[in-house]
Amino acid sequence: MSKTSRTSITMPSTAKKGSIIEIRAIAQHDMESGFRYTESGKLVPRDIIRVFTCSYNDVEVFRADFYPGIGANPLIIFTTIAVESGTLEFKWLGDDGYEAINQASITVN
Numbered sequence: 001m002s003k004t005s006r007t008s009i010t011m012p013s014t015a016k017k018g019s020i021i022e023i024r025a026i027a028q029h030d031m032e033s034g035f036r037y038t039e040s041g042k043l044v045p046r047d048i049i050r051v052f053t054c055s056y057n058d059v060e061v062f063r064a065d066f067y068p069g070i071g072a073n074p075l076i077i078f079t080t081i082a083v084e085s086g087t088l089e090f091k092w093l094g095d096d097g098y099e100a101i102n103q104a105s106i107t108v109n
Contacts (some may be wrong), residue, residue, distance in 0.1 A: 005029050006104045009090055013081035014107045023054065024077050025064075027092045027100060031072040049094040052076055057086035082108045 010024040027049055034046025039100040042071045048070060054062040063098045 001044075005098070005100055007090065007092065007100045009088075009102050010081070011088070011104055011106070013105065014109065015084060017084075017108050018081050019032050020079050021082050021106070022077065022079050023088070025052065025054070025090050026073060026075045027052075028030065028073045029092075029098070031070065033068040035068065045096075047095050049074060049092050049098065051076075051091075051093045053091050054078070054080075055089045055091075056080060057084065058089075082106065084108050 001102050005030040008026050016098050017088055029049055030047065031049070032047040034040045034044070034048075036044045038044060046068060048068060049066050052062075052074075053060055062078045064076060066074065085106060085109070087103050088106065089104045090104075092098070
């Protein structure tokens with residue numbers, strides 16, 4: 001598992017029904033591409049976030065797959081439509097068993 005990992009979500013806590021909301025999700029993660037070598041010539045194993053998903057009241061509304069070219073601390077910005085009050089769940093999955101889950105609530109009126 002990564003040495004450091006912290007997630008953060010920025011999104012509105014309230015919205016009008018049918019409005020578009022912007023969501024920003026970031027994971028601070030020590031990424032390793034799997035292509036670097038140590039000074040002694042040993043290959044540094046790959047350690048990246050591979051999948052990010054966002055579910056809105058248990059329905060997946062956004063998904064991103066990442067590959068070795070992704071930079072450290074990926075910032076993901078996307079939109080969805082505020083359809084009902086509920087919970088958004090954000091999940092990051094990666095190499096070596098890495099998993100981080102974050103949740104945020106929204107009230108739709």
